[in-house]
Amino acid sequence: MVGVTFYNDITNTRRNPVQVIPLQPPDRLDWLISQILNHRVSAGGDPREMVFHGITQAIDQAGFRSDRLKMLIVIGDDGDKSDENDPQHPQENQIVGQLIRNYTTPISFVAIQVYPQEKLTTRPPVMAFWEQMNTISQFYNSQLKHSEMNISSFIPAIVYNVRQANEVVILILEAFQSLVHQQEELHKQITELQLGNFSAVREDSCGSSHLSVFLRSHSWYFYRS
Numbered sequence: 280m281v282g283v284t285f286y287n288d289i290t291n292t293r294r295n296p297v298q299v300i301p302l303q304p305p306d307r308l309d310w311l312i313s314q315i316l317n318h319r320v321s322a323g324g325d326p327r328e329m330v331f332h333g334i335t336q337a338i339d340q341a342g343f344r345s346d347r348l349k350m351l352i353v354i355g356d357d358g359d360k361s362d363e364n365d366p367q368h369p370q371e372n373q374i375v376g377q378l379i380r381n382y383t384t385p386i387s388f389v390a391i392q393v394y395p396q397e398k399l400t401t402r403p404p405v406m407a408f409w410e411q412m413n414t415i416s417q418f419y420n421s422q423l424k425h426s427e428m429n430i431s432s433f434i435p436a437i438v439y440n441v442r443q444a445n446e447v448v449i450l451i452l453e454a455f456q457s458l459v460h461q462q463e464e465l466h467k468q469i470t471e472l473q474l475g476n477f478s479a480v481r482e483d484s485c486g487s488s489h490l491s492v493f494l495r496s497h498s499w500y501f502y503r504s
Contacts, residue, residue, distance in 0.1 A: 280304055281311060282341045285318055286333025288325070297333045299340040326404035330359035330411070331370045338377045338386065345383040348465075350434070350458050352451060353390040358407025368414055375418045379426070387461075388419055388436040389454045391447055396440045412438045432468075434461060 280302040287296045298318075303311050334353060343349050361370050379385045390412035392405075399406050416436035423433060434457050439450055 281308065282337075283311060283315060284333055284337035284341070286329060286336075288328050296329045297336045299336055301340060301342040326357045326402075327360045327407065328355070328357055330355060330357075330408070331361060331374060332359075334374055335377060338374075338381070343382060343386065348384060348387075348458055348462055349382065350387040350389065350454060351378065352454060353388075353412065354393065354447065355390075355408055356392060356394045357402075357404040358409075358411050361411075363407045363410040363414070368418070371411060371414045371418060374415055375422060378419060379422055385419075385423065385433055387434040387454075387458065388415065389450070390416065390436075390438040391450055392438070392440045393442070393447060394440065395442050399440070409438070409440065432461070432464060434458065 282302040283300045285298045289296050300311065300314060330353070334351070337351065359370070377386075378388055392408055392412065394402075394405050394408075399409055416438050419436040423435070441447055441450065
């Protein structure tokens with residue numbers, strides 16, 4: 280199942296900067312694609328966007344279920360309006376909490392920045408996105424490592440930087456394949472458990488083998504502005 284969330288910014292003519300399309304079954308993918316292609320894009324008024332608000336709304340409204348495997352893919356260029364240099368990182372910590380602790384199995388996290396890497400330092404809003412997504416990724420992986428869950432069964436958070444649309448497509452497909460691999464591993468563990476191989480019992484072995492992918496997209500990248 281796939282869902283899409285568009286995020287932008289609050290302006291004089293747009294009071295709600297986030298539009299969430301909840302998870303859709305496979306037979307609704309054509310409709311979902313049409314929604315993406317027909318999405319109206321507009322500028323936010325300033326470089327930074329309400330990225331974190333979009334992420335939290337996506338998690339809350341996607342329709343994720345505890346017994347499903349889940350993935351959130353963030354695609355963007357400029358960072359959130361918050362201060363990426365705040366040593367407490369309150370919003371990044373809040374998002375990590377939602378990703379890991381809101382469900383029986385964590386929501387896998389992938390961020391893709393679409394901007395030339397050699398130019399990151401020339402635009403502070405772009406560098407902010409890179410730093411903020413990496414902070415979330417580092418906190419996510421650290422919390423998984425120190426949790427009681429068997430982290431070998433879960434996909435570590437990762438942040439990419441790309442320049443071209445075809446690179447984004449490749450990364451999304453690779454992320455999807457990693458989720459499929461996770462599903463297969465859980466199937467294997469459940470099968471071994473059912474066959475009486477109790478050495479295969481692990482703390483996450485009760486995880487569901489259902490596959491649920493949530494693609495969160497930033498309208499800047501997917502659609503013409």
